[in-house]
Amino acid sequence: MATISLKLDRRRANARGLFPIQFLLSSKGKVTTIGTGINVLPEHWNGEIHKAVVPKCPNARAINESIEALFFKYSNSLRELDIDGRLAGKSVSEIKKLLTSSHKGSDKESLTAYFSRYAESRRTEKSREVYRYTLKAIRAFDSKEITFEKVNVIWLKAFDAHLEKQGAGINTRAIHFRNLRAVFNSAINEDLIGLEYYPFRKFKIASANKDKEALTEEQLQRLIAYETPYPFRRTARDLFLLSFYMCGMNLVDLFHLDRLRDGRAHFVRTKTSGKNINPVSILVQPEAAEIIARYAGTDHVLRFAEESATYQTFNNRIQKAIRAIAQELNIEGLTFYWARYTWATLADKLGISEKEISKGLGHVDTSIAGKFYISYDWTKVDRANRAVLDYIQKKW
Template sequence: MATLKIVVLKHQQREDKTWNVKIRITHERQSAYISTQHYVGKELITQRGGKFELKTNNNPVYDAVMLDVLQIKSEIVRLGHIIDNFTAKRLCKHMEDVLSGNNSKDILFFQFAYSYFDEMIQSGRYSTGVSHQTRMNKFKSFAGNSVELFTDITSVLLYKYEAYLMKEGFSIVSVIDYISVIHNVFSAAKLRYNDEDTGIIKIPNNPFSKYKYPKKPISRKKALTREQILSIMNFETKLKGVQIARDAFIISFLLCGINSADLYYVMENDGRVDYERRKTKDRRADNAFISIRIEPELIPYIERYKDSERLFSFYKRNVSHQQFNRAVNEHLKVIGEKLKIEGLTFYAARHSWATIARNNCGISMDDVAMCLNHKSGYNTTDQYVKKDWSIINNANRKVIDYLFSDTD
């Protein structure tokens, strides 16, 4: 059991001839100290055996510190056997939080959220951090002064926010995305501030235990037919932006449905395109690395957008991969309207490659997943099996041959 003592450390005299009054906590034969806000001169100190002690009689400082001691003792009783998980130093830190009120669960929600997003941006997750900020701004505008602390957020409030977003015209998928940001902040804060091992719970509530996300509608498949893909490839236009969107779409298809963010940065390596998928590289042990052979059909596009620094010169026209993605999708709308392909987006190239690979070329789902650079699902096995890039070579070749063939 931890023991407490009010002490004055003789060797820690300040320049103004005063000493800080401390509370010493001894636990598991180790000692640590809590500095109080009180300082005393020699008139309030007695010496015993060469050591300083705070006078107890007619001493308002002693009375004030004793109130802190009593609060600490009360917390020790509350902790019970959990206190065995603490070191003396960790116990002191916890008691400092108790005395300062930082353990009173009064953690500001929006202050933590925006700080957390800034950390994302600083760590290189720029697009995620910025998009989270934008979505949180919407919630802050909705909540107004009703939300200050984490404990102000309830399942009832989340359902009201869901209804508000739906009324504003947000799709169910968007509603889920916006509320997921709040959930993400809750999870991050609990991980940072709660310590179940020692019973320190600064954020006790979890509105997501009662709140249930709306069910996603079954999405309309974005895969295109071979004829539609060829019509995009052969689409004639004099508008430079539309030409780039057209070509970027076909390049993506010829590279197993590469994402726009990866296409923006990609380099050539000895006849291959090697890259780490930006969307998932931070969440996978293999950094989401993939290697795709450059097929002959891709060469004209490489020549058209030849660049000395990257494989394609798209970055010279767009200052970021986000801007590149927006520009391509905006111009693909023009192509879609002309060709009567409803809702045409860049991502349709990826869906189309996967669908043709599986349904028209008979490629296994596992091999399709590998070509799309998805996590395999065989976590343990992945540690033993070396990647065979010829699987991707053969699969992509089959898909490209099918695209340019004359039969279904």
């Protein structure tokens, strides 16, 4: 009889250094794998069916419950197939196809059930909340357990009309549909459903461009000169400027940055880590180096990741402090993300090419040549960034 076990595939990590958890299907000396869609750090791997990851692994309980549930589903399906005599003479790849086909048809592995499992496997709590929000909206629209097959273009249009009727704006609806699309893509990658069930080929996700907010030069200069008796507001101001000095680097990437090499920050943006394997390389300018020295960590560039607060808690405190600064300086709507918009806006004003601005911001290169064949010269971004900082200093 075919058997199934659990393994961590350590052959190749993804962009975040995580390895995939897989089921190992064996029959007559041949083996194949079945994906789970869950990736973890090797030090978090425990390897037991009832306890795949250790408690310190983020979202450990949900991962362990998902793995255990999948194992029993596959094991039960194998027994049923064996009793029915449907495994006789079958190769391991044929057994996998039977097993995953049986798994697809299970009521427990409906779209909504899989969506919940996918949501709980996300890396950050913020991301998990976004997917839970979409699942809640789906269940409010269709309270039944929804199969993948049911979600076609007609269903998507009806769901869109329902969301609009409920007052959801075009960008909120776009978030829901992008989340739903990601779940379909994951299910296809795990061989839970076939490509024929993918409904987004003929359904366009509409969205509206948000107005990008940037500090004026005068506002930026006031922020640079800003002084406060409140230590954490000073920290928030410093990190905002550090983001600006580092080409609009996101706060989450500053928080987790764990290496400088040859005076450069090398990192893969958290936001695009699933799409981009090429790291961003930003030269640490003197203005940035001064701030980094003020908050230097032991194992990280900045010390904040080594303190007790989670990133989400830290981010909430920073955003709150930025709002307080905005009120003091009378800058309506200021958020940390304005550092990114401000850098890009000034770079564009100085005539820096869109290519260099995009690379500095860490955008994913969608061209084949850019992805695989061209070794980018990051000194172009260095010169662009220096031009922006010099411009601000001259204005000051």
